[in-house]
Amino acid sequence: QLNFLTSVLSACKLNLADVAILNMANAPSSLYKEVQEKFKSNFIILLGLAPETLEMPLSFPEFQVQLFNNCTFLYTPVLEVLETDRVLKSKLWICLKKMFGV
Numbered sequence: 001q002l003n004f005l006t007s008v009l010s011a012c013k014l015n016l017a018d019v020a021i022l023n024m025a026n027a028p029s030s031l032y033k034e035v036q037e038k039f040k041s042n043f044i045i046l047l048g049l050a051p052e053t054l055e056m057p058l059s060f061p062e063f064q065v066q067l068f069n070n071c072t073f074l075y076t077p078v079l080e081v082l083e084t085d086r087v088l089k090s091k092l093w094i095c096l097k098k099m100f101g102v
Contacts, residue, residue, distance in 0.1 A: 004083040011093070012100045024049055032056045041071055043099055048078030063091045065098050072099055 009015055020039050032054035036044065051059055051066075051073065060066040066073045074095050082088050096102065 001079045001083065004079060008092070008096070012096050012102050014100070036069065036071055043072045044074075046073065046075040048076070048081075051075055063095055065095050074099060
């Protein structure tokens with residue numbers, strides 16, 4: 001999964017040093033406000049984590065680039081699913097091109 005994530009980042013002209021990876025299962029808080037404030041993120045990709053789970057005041061479907069609270073969000077299936085499904089990878093790539101202008 002790390003190799004897949006690294007290749008996705010590379011396609012966006014990013015690397016692991018450019019991102020913060022937060023495992024929400026181990027996070028002290030799962031509120032989007034706290035995560036956004038702590039990391040000062042301009043972009044947040046929710047891998048298999050629905051916006052409602054983060055107590056966001058809005059809902060949006062997978063593969064919809066969503067602007068909210070001065071941040072761009074993207075909700076997708078988990079990495080394991082994305083990595084093995086060509087159609088979903090294509091949808092992801094379309095969203096990432098829109099988000100990062102690549």
